[in-house]
Amino acid sequence: MKPARFALERPRDLAAALALLAQAKGAAKVMAGGQSLGPMLNLRLAEPELIVDVSGVAELRHAGRDGDAVVYGACVTHADIEDGRAPDVGPNVMARVASGIAYRAVRNRGTLGGSLAHADPAADWLSSLSALGAEVEVAGPAGRRRLALPAFVTGALSTALEADEILVAVRVPVMNPSSRFGYVKHCRKVGEFAHAIGAVLIDPETATGRAVFGAVEAPPVVVEDARVLFGGRIPPGFADDFDVAAADDTLARAGMTDAVDRHIHVEVLRRAALQAHALSGSPLRPDVRSAA
Amino acid sequence: MNAPVRPPRVNVALAVNGRAVAVEVEPRTHLADALREELNLAGTHLGCEHGVCGACTVLLDGEPARACLSFAAACEGADVTTIEGLDDDEIATELRAAFTREHALQCGFCTPGMIVAARDLVLRLPEPDERRIRLGLAGNLCRCTGYVGIVRAIQSVISARRARGLGPTAGERGLGPVGARTGSSGASAQSAATAETTVAQAPASAEIPADFRPAHSLDQSFEVGFPPDQVFAFFGRVEEVAACLPGAVVTSVPSPERVEGGMRVKLGPISATFRGAADVRRDEAARAGRIRGAGADGRSGAQGEVRYRVNAGSTPGSSQVNLTVGYALKGPLAQFGRPGLVRDVAARLVAEFAANLEARLAGRPAGADAAAPALNPLRLAFDLARGRIAAWLRRVARKGDASTPRS
Secondary structure (H helix, E strand, O other): OOOOOOOEEEEEEEEHHHHHHHHOOOEEEOOOOOHHHHHHHHOOOOOOOOEEHHHHHHHHOOEEOOOOOOEEEEEOOOHHHHHOOOOOOOOHHHHHHHHHHHHHHHHHHOHHHHHHHHHOOOOOOHHHHHHOOOOOEEOOOOOEEEEEHHEEEEOOOOEEEOOOEEEEEEEEEOOOOOOEEEEEEEEOOOOOOOOOOEEEEEEEOOEEEEEEEEOOOOEEEEEEOOOHOOOOOOOOOOOOOOHHHHHHHHHOOOOOOHHHHHHHHHHHHHHHHHHHOOOOOOOOOOOOHHHH | OOOOOOOOOEEEEEOOOEEEEEEOOOOOOOOHHHHHHHHEEEEOOOOOOOOOOOOEEEOOOOOEEHHHHHHHHOOOOOOEEEEEOOOOOOOHHHHHHHHHHHOOOOOOOOOHHHHHHHHHHHHOOOOOOHHHHHOOOOOOOOOOOOOHHHHHHHHHHHHHHHOOOOOOOOOOOOOOOOOOOOEEOOOOOOOOOOOOOOOOOOOOOOOOOOOOOOEEEEEEEEHHHEOOOHHHHHOOHHHHHHHOOOOOOEEEEEEEEEEEEEEEEEEEEEEEEEEEEEEEEEOOOOOOOEEEEEEEOOEEEEEEEEEEEEEEEEOOOOEEEEEEEEEEEOOOHHEEEEEEHHHHHHHHHHHEEEEEEEHHOOOOHHHHHHHHHOOOOOHHHHHHHHOOOOOOOOOOOOOOOOOOOOO
C-alpha cells in the first residue's frame, strides 16, 4: 500500500525541529530513518498530517564518550554501531546486538533513537539497553530531561515523550571490564521481530547484575537485582545457578499468564546467562575505556 | 481527467545512477515509486512495500537501503544507484555471470534487490562463508530458487575476488542514516499540518454481528466499597460507563438496548476512530450484563464486548466487579500481525476503565480526562481525517446478558 497523504519537513537543526512540533500541536510525528514508522505509514496504520524528518539534523548524528558513558545521538544507525563507527560500551557488546537487527539494508537507515522512541517491545535496543542501564535524553520547549529506559517506556509503542519533544540522545554506561553481557533472542526467521529476548549484565566480581525479559508485548520486565534469579547471589559460575522457578515466578508476577510463553522467555534468559558466562575471561578484551 | 484536486508536490533533487535529476513528487512518495513512476527505472521492484521482501533494495550513498521505506523527499540530495546503474559495475558484472552460471534466478522478481544485497556481501564478507551469506540474504525473499544457486553464485564471486587479492572493504562514511543529507527547513517553515485536513470520510457504521466470538479476551476484577445493587445500577447508565472508558464517546441512546457512538484508540503512531453501535443487555437477577458493539473507521473493523457481573464483596456493603472484555479486529491492524501489541493496549485500557469505574462509583472524578485529548465528540469527523486505523478494542459499548449469550 501507499501511505496516506502527509506533509514532510526536514529541519536543519534541533531548534527548527522543535519549533515545527510546537506549531503542529500534536498532529506531527517525528521520523528518523523511517524503518519502523515507514511500514506503519505504508500500511496506513499511522496517518500523521506532518512528518518531521530529523535524519538531516547534524547534532543528532554524533557519538562519543562522556564521562562513564557513551552518548549516541538519536540518529546514529544500527550499522554505525555494527561497523564500529560509533564507539561501543564494551567489546562487541552493542555491535553484536546491532548486527542482529532486521537486515543490513534496514540497519543502514534505522536509528537507535528511532527504535527507542517507537518502543516496539520486540525490538532489540529496548531490551538490550534496559539491561545495560541506558538513559535517554529528551529535548522539548522547556529544555532537556533525562529518563532511565524503564521510566521512558510506558507501554507497547508508548513512551513518556510529549508531542512537542524529541529523543535526542541515548546515554549508555560503559561496561565495567569485569562485567559480562549476554543477549539472546528467539526468532523463527532471521530478521523478524523477536518472540522472546533475554538480556543480562552481570559482574561476577561485584556479585551484582541486572536481567531483562524482552519481547513480552509490553515494556521489558527488568529485574534490577538479578541475584533473585541465581539463588540469591552471583557466584563466579553464576549460569549454573540460574533458577528457572524464580524466573518463571518473576514472569508470572509480571502478568504473563501463558505457561508456554513463560517457558520460552525463561529459557531464552537462561541462554543469555550462559552466554554471558561463556564470554567470561575472553582474551579478546581490549580496554574500551581508551577506545573512545 | 476531470482535474481532481492536485495534491501538493515537492521538488526533489537526486543523483540517480550518476545523473543529476529533479523529480516532482508528493511528500508521501517513496523512493521506489519516484524511481519507477517518475524516472521510468522499473528495475527496482516492489513486493511487500513494508521492508520485508527486499525486492526494492537500492544503493543510497553507495549502501543498500529499502527504497520502499525511504521517502523520496527525505533523500533530497542523495546518490541513488538502481540495478540499471550497475550495468558497468565490476562486482555486479561478476555476480550476473555467476547468477547465470548457478541458475540463481527463475522468475527474476527478486533479482534486482538480490544483486544489490549480494554486492554488499561481496564487499563486506572476508570469506565465502555460507552461513554468513545466508544470514545476509535473510532480508531478500526468493520464492523460486531455494537460495542454493544464489548462495553458490555469491560464494564463487567472493572466492574469485579474494583469490585475486581483492579483500573486503569498509566504506568510509559519517554517522547517521544513509541518503539523509542535512535538512533545509528553518524554524519558520510553515507547517502544512493546518492545511492538510483533507478528506473527512463519511463515518462508517458497522453491523453488530449476532455470532460474535472474541478473538482475544481479558479478565479484570476489582472491589469497590458500595453495595452490589448500587454498582449494578451504575452499569445500567451507559453514558457514565462509557465515560470511564478512555476514548469512548456516546452520541445517542435510541433505546435502553441500543447505544451509538464511537471510540478512539491510540497505539503509538497508530490511532483509530471507530464509529458504530452497541447493544445492551442486563440480567437483573444475576446482576450481570453485556455490552456488545461493532465499529468501523472505513478500513478497519472492530467488534468487542464487555461482560460484567457484580457479586457481593469480601466485606458487607462492598462489591466485587468481574469484567471480561473481548474483542476481534479486521483490517490493516489485524494484518499487521502483532496481536500481542493490541493485547497490551487492551489490557491497559481495561485497567484504566476499571480504575475510572472505581473512582466514579466512589464519587471521585474519573481520571477519564486522561483520554480527553483523544475524545472530542463534536469533532469525530475531523478526528477521522487525522488518523484512523486500526484497532482493537473497538467496541463501543453494548451490553447484554451474560447468562444467555447469543453467540
